[in-house]
Amino acid sequence: MDVRVEGDRELVFDIDLAQLGSDAAYQQNRSSDITEPFDKVAYFLELKRPGEPLHWVYVSMDAFTDDPAKLGIPTVENGVFFQQPVGGVCCTTNTRINMAVEGANANLEFWPNSYGRGNAADVPDASDTDYDFGDAPSPDRPDGYGSMQVHLTEQKQTVFALNHWSQGNKADLGIGNNPDGNADWTFAANADIYEIKRLRIFVVRQTISGPSESNPPSD
Numbered sequence: 001m002d003v004r005v006e007g008d009r010e011l012v013f014d015i016d017l018a019q020l021g022s023d024a025a026y027q028q029n030r031s032s033d034i035t036e037p038f039d040k041v042a043y044f045l046e047l048k049r050p051g052e053p054l055h056w057v058y059v060s061m062d063a064f065t066d067d068p069a070k071l072g073i074p075t076v077e078n079g080v081f082f083q084q085p086v087g088g089v090c091c092t093t094n095t096r097i098n099m100a101v102e103g104a105n106a107n108l109e110f111w112p113n114s115y116g117r118g119n120a121a122d123v124p125d126a127s128d129t130d131y132d133f134g135d136a137p138s139p140d141r142p143d144g145y146g147s148m149q150v151h152l153t154e155q156k157q158t159v160f161a162l163n164h165w166s167q168g169n170k171a172d173l174g175i176g177n178n179p180d181g182n183a184d185w186t187f188a189a190n191a192d193i194y195e196i197k198r199l200r201i202f203v204v205r206q207t208i209s210g211p212s213e214s215n216p217p218s219d
């Protein structure tokens with residue numbers, strides 16, 4: 001596929017997921033340095049298991065907020081809560097998972113709450129009985145399990161999932177649908193299988209029309 005940078009990309013957060021815990025420390029937090037408006041946002045997750053190549057997924061999408069601070073890991077303190085569709089999604093990965101798309105639709109499940117299996121947001125074709133791309137955050141458990149998931153909606157494909165980050169190396173973490181359990185990695189408790197786990201989050205300003213920004217960072 002045609003992958004090229006269309007526009008100007010600026011780092012907002014750089015997060016070593018090995019450092020996760022009840023107090024998520026970011027290696028870089030530039031959210032207060034982002035002063036110009038942006039059109040797109042992008043998430044770049046790299047995971048490496050011992051003895052295997054580094055795997056990555058890069059997904060960009062139409063900006064769903066104008067506040068860069070709201071692009072980070074959802075907590076009660078930062079008020080990040082997005083349960084909604086997003087458009088203009090481009091996704092590339094070096095895994096074998098088929099999720100290369102341009103201009104697709106995705107849906108976000110970003111919240112700090114615990115959640116149930118019900119398809120509370122009526123995401124098309126999501127399940128009421130499985131943890132998947134349509135689940136139900138619990139209003140009475142706001143400081144709960146936590147979900148940070150991007151899903152390709154029509155493809156029923158988890159792009160990436162980071163759940164239960166307060167558990168640090170027993171957080172749930174994966175690219176694509178989990179082949180061995182809940183598709184959205186709920187209860188996988190597997191973050192410790194990765195020796196490298198790094199999430200970078202960007203804002204992007206598109207400068208030319210055409211295929212959307214879909215090229216991961218090269219460093």
Ligand SMILES: [Ca+2]
Binds near residue numbers: 132
């Ligand atoms: Ca569900």
Ligand SMILES: [Ca+2]
Binds near residue numbers: 109135149
């Ligand atoms: Ca889910």
